[in-house]
Amino acid sequence: MAVPSDIEDLIALMARLPGLGPRSARRAVLALLKKRGPLMAPLAQAMAHVALTARDCTMCGNIGTADLCPICADPTRATGEICIVEDVADLWAMERAGVFRGRYHVLGGTLSALDSMGPEELRIPRLVARMHEEDTREVILALNATVDGQTTAHYIADALALSGVQISSLAQGVPVGGELDYLDDGTIGAALRARRSF
């Protein structure tokens, strides 16, 4: 019983974060204990604040601090284009790239019979309703290039086929800075099939 139970509890909670195990959680908590004033107290406060104020955007599913997320609330974002992403992490990645100026729709997962994720859970009816409200011209499928992601992309494309909007998806090919030698066969095949005039 060298470690007081309060600290043990904190370590156990920290160990549930992705990328941290019991060992690294202990290390993180020890670092926090050494900086109780400058780091631990502000971190606890920031976390409690976000846990209290964060909410899912009622429009797109992004995380914000109001009913509408900063993107949906931004009048300068184009309303004619909706980019469909699997997850808030993917939305943040798209925003870091800084090339898309339309709106998003966060599915919150992929279709999965095993995890009982159906169209309702992925907020697809909400997407269809939005497309009418916002007079959407184009839906961009920015789903992960995994089997689950592509299955979901095909399902959405089918569901929207009769709506008359243009449906596109991210290009597949060689990553910027990528070396052919290190790429998998599937990517090289996709890049060759989608080749363009130089």
Place this chain on the structure above:
Amino acid sequence: MAVPSDIEDLIALMARLPGLGPRSARRAVLALLKKRGPLMAPLAQAMAHVALTARDCTMCGNIGTADLCPICADPTRATGEICIVEDVADLWAMERAGVFRGRYHVLGGTLSALDSMGPEELRIPRLVARMHEEDTREVILALNATVDGQTTAHYIADALALSGVQISSLAQGVPVGGELDYLDDGTIGAALRARRSF
């Protein structure tokens, strides 16, 4: 501005934990945001509670929730032996091994001219005072087998040379389960020099 500033602040604070960088801090915060009720709120609360209640033991420097840590407050721990460790992490490691039943003294670092860590900062005068109070028979130097750790061990051994207590240090040798093939030359040399009859 896809990420609200409160959440950005939380990510920046998380990224200061050891083992987490900006990327993994973002991932951890996203995981927290997905489990606001079951994980984020309890974690924030546990962290705030520990930040408020944790304090350094006035006797040994271990971290506890009272003036005396659980070990110093435990009357069943032998008072005649003091094990000197560099850090609270090392004390926890010793306690996990569960073979030492005496008291500890946490230095809080090693002697270092660069970081202006002198004997005062390492609480060595406090150690000498304790040895008189507790009628110490043996001081066990459980410092890391690094240059800094061993320099500090020699300094402490010199400082206590006239006190008449027995001074020992952890044995060096082949780790349990270790394979000679993977050990460094220094460890093999130390194990050979400290060989014992079988």
